[in-house]
Amino acid sequence: MATAPDKRVFTGRHMLGVMVGGFGIVIAVNFYMASLAVGGFHGIVVENSYVASQKFNGWLEEAEKSRALGWEAIAARDEAGHVVISTEGVPAGATVSAELRRPIGERDYASLTFTSQADGSFRSVETVSNGRWTMRLTIAAGGKNWTEESELP
Known part of the structure; x- marks a missing residue:
């Protein structure tokens, strides 16, 4: 069974x-x-979103004024870790500065100052460590300011 x-x-x-x-x-x-x-x-993007919203149109106007200048800048890193800015349409005697921040991960910030080179480009005095950076580049010449934010290659 x-x-x-x-x-x-x-x-x-x-x-x-x-x-x-x-x-x-x-x-x-x-x-x-x-x-x-x-x-x-990385923390607070803006302290007060209402105040930032009130300034938004002004920021758009500033960006439009920058675009209207017709200036162009191309950033690259050299082998020593310095940032080199090649420009087009920027008048002689311009000053260049940049603020860097990490877009993700580490909370890292850097400020760069630039010196004019013989070929018309600008090279940062400080070196920049490897990795991803978001760069806010400002060029000032003749009482006019040009600003652009982009990823640093």
């Missing part, structure tokens, strides 16, 4: 285990992802 195989019964306790385990995984992943998001945030 053959005996029938044992059939396991799926009970309410089994269902509770599945539900607790499934939701536990979802909650753990959410907490992990939230910690990554908060860890990559």
Whole structure:
């Protein structure tokens, strides 16, 4: 005589285990992802969003004035780690400065000052470490300012 195989019964306790385990995984992943998001945030972008919104149109006007000057600047890093700015349409005697910040990860900031080179380009006095940087470049000449923000290659 053959005996029938044992059939396991799926009970309410089994269902509770599945539900607790499934939701536990979802909650753990959410907490992990939230910690990554908060860890990559560098702090306050603007102190007061209402005040920033009131200044927004002024910022757009400044950007339009910069574009209307017709000046162009191309940034690159040389092998020594200095930033070299090649310009077009910028009058002689211009001064160049830049503010750098890391877009993600480390909270790192740097200010650069530039000296004019014989070929008409500008080279930073300070060196810049490797990695991703966002650069806010400002060129001033003849009472006019040109500003652009871009990623430093």
